[in-house]
Amino acid sequence: MAEDPITRHFFNGFIRLHILYHAVKEPVYGAEITEELVRHGYRVSQGTLYPTLHQLEDQGYLKSYSEVVRGRRRKYYRATPAGQKVLAEARTKLLELVAEVIEDHDQPFQNLKQKRGKPGPDKPT
Ligand SMILES: [Zn+2]
Secondary structure, three states, X not given: OOOOHHHHHHHHHHHHHHHHHHHHHXXXXXXXXXXXXXXXXXXXXXXXXXXXXXXXXXXXXXXXXXXXXXXXXXEEEEEOHHHHHHHHHHHHHHHHHHHHHHOOOOHHHHHHHHHHXXXXXXXXX
């Protein structure tokens, strides 16, 4: 599946939401998040995921720590209070988005259009 620029743009946001969601619940590390995102159908490698994790940490949404598991050092990421807050806000937006785009509830927008007046007869549809 080749991704056009707008799809990549959307998916970059979705991937950040997935990471935050999982990192709010429990500590996560790169390889398992990569596998989880691939399971969701995203085309990501660890190489592309790490800059995203680092960015989320630099922005204060994740905090990392190292731990040795089965003789190997793993870098775990956990959501910070700011990460929890931003996920909670995104959940509200997601609900609205699902209601409108997936369930096709656009009555509020139709009401808004009504209030603003209909376009003239010659306007392209
Ligand atoms: Zn997931």
